[in-house]
Amino acid sequence: MSALLDNLPLYRHMTADDVDTVTAIENKIYPHPWTRGNFSDSLNAGYHCWIMELGGEIVGYGVIMIAVGEAHLLNMSIAAEWQRRGLGRELLKFVVKLARDFLAHKIYLEVRPSNIAGRRLYASAGFSEIATRRGYYPATRGREDAVIMELELK
Numbered sequence: 001m002s003a004l005l006d007n008l009p010l011y012r013h014m015t016a017d018d019v020d021t022v023t024a025i026e027n028k029i030y031p032h033p034w035t036r037g038n039f040s041d042s043l044n045a046g047y048h049c050w051i052m053e054l055g056g057e058i059v060g061y062g063v064i065m066i067a068v069g070e071a072h073l074l075n076m077s078i079a080a081e082w083q084r085r086g087l088g089r090e091l092l093k094f095v096v097k098l099a100r101d102f103l104a105h106k107i108y109l110e111v112r113p114s115n116i117a118g119r120r121l122y123a124s125a126g127f128s129e130i131a132t133r134r135g136y137y138p139a140t141r142g143r144e145d146a147v148i149m150e151l152e153l154k
């Protein structure tokens with residue numbers, strides 16, 4: 001029984017004590033990672049900040065802002081060594097359920113055009129690419145656009 005439970009991802013609220021671990025994961029997976037301050041600010045702002053755990057280890061996290069019927073997925077990440085095992089898809093399902101539970105009718109997110117993994121994942125979950133935000137992200141040279149994606153929740 002415990003072996004079975006160890007294999008199920010668990011979700012819990014992120015706290016200030018998680019920020020060091022989450023920032024370390026972030027630094028490994030993004031060329032332009034969120035800072036400790038970005039996570040602390042999100043916690044202080046009351047955004048929905050969630051940790052995904054497997055066997056007591058933090059394997060992913062998500063930060064979602066939900067207001068006036070719209071959810072904005074600000075950060076969704078799976079730790080490098082846990083990627084490509086279906087956890088990103090699971091975390092996204094959790095985010096969609098959370099948005100529904102808080103009565104959002106749409107979820108928006110921004111993704112780099114170069115982030116093929118993210119765009120495929122979101123597209124396969126029903127998100128549509130609705131616009132481009134010019135020069136949204138810092139890049140190694142200059143800036144990179146953001147693709148804005150939307151999921152309508154029926």
Ligand SMILES: CC(C)(COP(=O)(O)OP(=O)(O)OC[C@H]1O[C@@H](n2cnc3c(N)ncnc32)[C@H](O)[C@@H]1OP(=O)(O)O)[C@@H](O)C(=O)NCCC(=O)NCCS
Nearest residue numbers: 029076077078083084085086087088089111117118120121
């Ligand atoms: C994007 C991310 C969340 C996906 O999580 P994951 O656990 O690796 O993804 P999953 O194993 O659940 O795969 C789900 C789908 O995503 C797509 N995908 C995931 N990794 C991919 C890769 N390296 N190349 C192409 N497609 C990929 C595929 O469509 C995949 O479905 P499939 O397995 O049926 O082909 C993860 O790679 C990540 O955290 N990346 C760094 C941070 C990031 O880019 N976050 C999103 C910012 S908007």
